[in-house]
């Protein structure tokens with residue numbers, strides 16, 4: 001049993017690259033964490049390392065997400081934060097080849113799962129009466145057309161969910177925010193780019209800061225958003241992409257536009 005001041009967080013996708021880093025970050029910041037994933041072994045190892053507990057949940061099933069929140073309240077008396085992080089990249093390829101089944105499955109995993117997390121965490125936080133932080137892992141795919149069609153559409157949907165829920169829940173002192181990773185070195189990107197070494201090279205070459213974004217870089221933003229330091233921040237989506245998206249403006253930026261430079265140097 002926990003002391004009543006001990007903050008409690010639920011993290012989904014806790015066995016994955018970014019999820020593991022988020023669990024470690026929140027545990028280091030003093031949260032007791034309920035780490036959830038479909039992959040019990042890796043999540044249980046993490047819990048053995050940082051404390052808290054493991055509970056299995058398929059995030060596409062509303063009752064299983066609700067059960068994570070219920071466990072937090074039953075076991076520890078409260079819930080202060082939830083990080084809806086679990087996702088899969090889904091089907092790639094031309095939109096003309098995407099089946100309705102592929103589409104629905106990805107929207108279920110990426111978007112609907114977060115709705116369940118927001119809904120049930122918000123209910124418990126409202127009942128608890130001390131506010132809270134509802135967080136989700138979004139993506140640069142929620143800002144630009146990077147990735148598979150269903151994934152892009154579902155990640156864009158998260159931006160709307162964050163804004164709508166932030167607006168709705170502010171009166172309860174519940175903050176709703178996201179972190180949008182750029183390409184980050186995790187099993188997801190290693191699989192995408194053909195192993196760790198290849199992924200490191202691709203990631204560094206796409207990041208204007210010339211670096212590989214590690215899961216800890218993403219977790220640091222979650223640590224901030226879950227903390228009192230972010231008590232005035234809601235409805236936001238912090239982009240952690242080593243400059244990837246802003247690099248696109250370079251081609252139309254006046255400072256580097258050859259026509260502009262030629263005209264002004266005359």
Ligand SMILES: NC(=O)c1ccc[n+]([C@@H]2O[C@H](COP(=O)([O-])OP(=O)(O)OC[C@H]3O[C@@H](n4cnc5c(N)ncnc54)[C@H](O)[C@@H]3O)[C@@H](O)[C@H]2O)c1
Nearest residue numbers: 013015016017018058059085086087139181183184186188
């Ligand atoms: N790695 C990147 O470059 C990157 C970039 C942008 C956004 N993201 C996002 O970051 C989050 C974490 O991704 P990651 O890179 O750590 O991937 P990952 O594959 O390492 O981890 C994802 C975890 O989610 C779990 N999961 C998948 N489907 C599930 C389900 N239905 N129910 C419960 N758990 C499920 C998996 O078991 C896995 O442990 C995802 O939301 C992803 O979309 C990742």
